[in-house]
Amino acid sequence: METAIALDRATKRFGERTAVDALTLEIPRGATVALLGANGAGKSTTVGLLMGLHTPDAGRVTVAGLAPRTAVVQGRIAAMLQDCGLMPGVTAAEVVGLCRRMYPAPLRVEEALELAGLRELAHRRVDRMSGGQAQRLKFALVAVAGADTMLLDEPTRALDVQGRREFWAAMRNCAASGRTILFATHYLDEVEENADRVVVVARGRIVADGTPAQIREAGGKSVVRFRLPAPSMSQLPELPGRLTVEHGWATVRTADPDTVVRLLARSDAAWSDLRVAPPSLDDSFLALTGPTSPAPFEEARV
Amino acid sequence: MTLHLFRLECLRMLRDPRYLALAVVAPIGFYLLFASLFGGKPTQPGELPGTVEIMVAMAAYGAIWGALSSTGPRIAHERSSGWLEQLRAMPVTGRQLLTAKIAAGLAVALPALVLVCVTAVAVKGVRLDAWQWCVLIPAMWLGSLPFALMGVALGFAVGPEAAFPLSYALYMAGSALGGLWVPPAQLSAGLRSVAHALPTNRLADVGWQIVGGHAPTVADVAVLAAWSVGFAGLAVLAYRPGKAGRRARADEASPVAAG
Numbered sequence: 001m002e003t004a005i006a007l008d009r010a011t012k013r014f015g016e017r018t019a020v021d022a023l024t025l026e027i028p029r030g031a032t033v034a035l036l037g038a039n040g041a042g043k044s045t046t047v048g049l050l051m052g053l054h055t056p057d058a059g060r061v062t063v064a065g066l067a068p069r070t071a072v073v074q075g076r077i078a079a080m081l082q083d084c085g086l087m088p089g090v091t092a093a094e095v096v097g098l099c100r101r102m103y104p105a106p107l108r109v110e111e112a113l114e115l116a117g118l119r120e121l122a123h124r125r126v127d128r129m130s131g132g133q134a135q136r137l138k139f140a141l142v143a144v145a146g147a148d149t150m151l152l153d154e155p156t157r158a159l160d161v162q163g164r165r166e167f168w169a170a171m172r173n174c175a176a177s178g179r180t181i182l183f184a185t186h187y188l189d190e191v192e193e194n195a196d197r198v199v200v201v202a203r204g205r206i207v208a209d210g211t212p213a214q215i216r217e218a219g220g221k222s223v224v225r226f227r228l229p230a231p232s233m234s235q236l237p238e239l240p241g242r243l244t245v246e247h248g249w250a251t252v253r254t255a256d257p258d259t260v261v262r263l264l265a266r267s268d269a270a271w272s273d274l275r276v277a278p279p280s281l282d283d284s285f286l287a288l289t290g291p292t293s294p295a296p297f298e299e300a301r302v
Numbered sequence: 303m304t305l306h307l308f309r310l311e312c313l314r315m316l317r318d319p320r321y322l323a324l325a326v327v328a329p330i331g332f333y334l335l336f337a338s339l340f341g342g343k344p345t346q347p348g349e350l351p352g353t354v355e356i357m358v359a360m361a362a363y364g365a366i367w368g369a370l371s372s373t374g375p376r377i378a379h380e381r382s383s384g385w386l387e388q389l390r391a392m393p394v395t396g397r398q399l400l401t402a403k404i405a406a407g408l409a410v411a412l413p414a415l416v417l418v419c420v421t422a423v424a425v426k427g428v429r430l431d432a433w434q435w436c437v438l439i440p441a442m443w444l445g446s447l448p449f450a451l452m453g454v455a456l457g458f459a460v461g462p463e464a465a466f467p468l469s470y471a472l473y474m475a476g477s478a479l480g481g482l483w484v485p486p487a488q489l490s491a492g493l494r495s496v497a498h499a500l501p502t503n504r505l506a507d508v509g510w511q512i513v514g515g516h517a518p519t520v521a522d523v524a525v526l527a528a529w530s531v532g533f534a535g536l537a538v539l540a541y542r543p544g545k546a547g548r549r550a551r552a553d554e555a556s557p558v559a560a561g
Binding site for chain 1: 310318393
């Protein structure tokens with residue numbers, strides 16, 4: 001499959017600090033990929049490298065096989081940067097019309113506004129839009145470029161729940177049209193619903209790369225909980241995982257919930273109210289990116 | 303693209319009530335006030351009638367603010383709002399952006415300039431030869447260039463909170479010292495030499511020479527050109543193509559746990 005984005009051992013340092021550390025990543029055309037990481041993990045710098053805003057200190061970055069800035073000028077890639085703003089004092093249609101003229105093969109203004117769900121607000125002044133509307137307008141500015149690759153750097157930051165829902169609906173419209181989309185986020189719930197691949201970064205390196213479900217399994221532990229009267233404590237068999245008992249509830253964090261349940265079923269302990277929860281994405285994320293995790297790229301790859 | 307950006311820049315100025323109030327309505331109001339107070343005096347041979355002299359001063363006063371306010375405070379604001387950052391991620395060069403900004407600064411100086419003259423003609427009965435009008439307006443318009451360049455330099459040099467008050471303070475000080483309020487002839491010798499070095503005074507003098515039937519002096523042109531070059535140089539020094547580098551560094555230097 002054709003490659004939309006490729007970073008080959010790309011490194012970017014700012015003074016003493018290495019923001020992106022020999023990062024290698026290839027994204028095929030048409031994929032929707034989440035770049036997941038805490039603040040400071042190197043997400044924005046990666047986006048900057050792909051847009052030609054930063055020059056890598058080492059390694060290679062290409063977009064559609066081209067140098068990033070060339071790809072930007074040719075309209076092959078467009079980005080919604082973090083903290084980007086809008087031109088005040090003009091209407092939505094006017095500013096989208098401006099951006100449209102910068103690109104060789106743009107969408108029509110109405111198409112871009114439609115994708116962003118802003119058709120009714122075409123003639124609203126930019127400075128009179130709500131946070132969610134403004135954010136979708138920024139998305140329209142990227143969509144109108146007609147670029148086959150779109151980068152979105154924390155596009156839903158500072159949006160409320162409703163605003164986020166509307167935003168992702170607009171994004172999925174675009175993804176459905178076969179574009180390559182790479183979005184950076186630190187909201188885990190957004191990843192599950194909107195990406196088919198998750199690349200987890202920490203300290204400028206990739207610590208995990210897989211589907212949302214795989215990432216969930218990679219770092220986290222399942223949780224087995226059950227009610228346990230105090231006298232039954234002694235009858236509990238040896239369980240794999242870490243056991244804690246609190247307020248009459250026993251909690252086992254384990255990588256092997258099946259065995260825990262089998263052992264419990266065979267035991268004579270008077271447990272009740274058994275429940276098993278899959279690893280939470282939050283836990284996996286913290287396990288993968290946390291300072292205690294060894295997390296070399298190869299080992300965590302799933 | 304540059305043309306479209308220019309068009310939008312003009313459009314948003316014309317929609318801005320603050321621009322209309324300060325760059326268009328205020329000079330016209332001041333013209334009517336001063337021309338009524340001081341315009342009726344009998345004139346010596348070789349002296350300009352008050353209504354004409356003040357027309358030129360207030361036309362300059364309006365044009366200067368038009369050029370300065372549409373560049374300085376706006377650029378500073380767009381830098382902080384992230385609009386310039388967004389443009390940086392698009393196929394726009396810094397040159398295209400600055401061309402559009404400076405051209406828009408000049409364009410919105412024009413209504414300020416013309417409307418003061420129209421008021422003078424309509425209300426105070428000012429009459430000039432046709433050639434004088436034909437030279438006066440373009441000459442003073444072009445003379446607003448140093449102020450547009452000053453705005454660009456200022457917009458990139460200072461933050462959004464400081465840009466408007468600083469622009470306005472420089473504008474007022476330059477107008478007062480440049481003899482737009484009080485004719486330079488009435489200033490003390492020391493202040494007069496200061497006035498003659500200022501672009502505000504030289505812009506007005508271009509107009510005063512033309513309405514007096516003369517060509518603008520070499521000194522007028524030289525001083526305006528020198529300020530233009532100076533401000534253009536400052537603008538180049540202050541120009542920062544974006545805040546991405548700085549922002550990314552500040553942001554990523556302080557890692558915090560995912561929320």
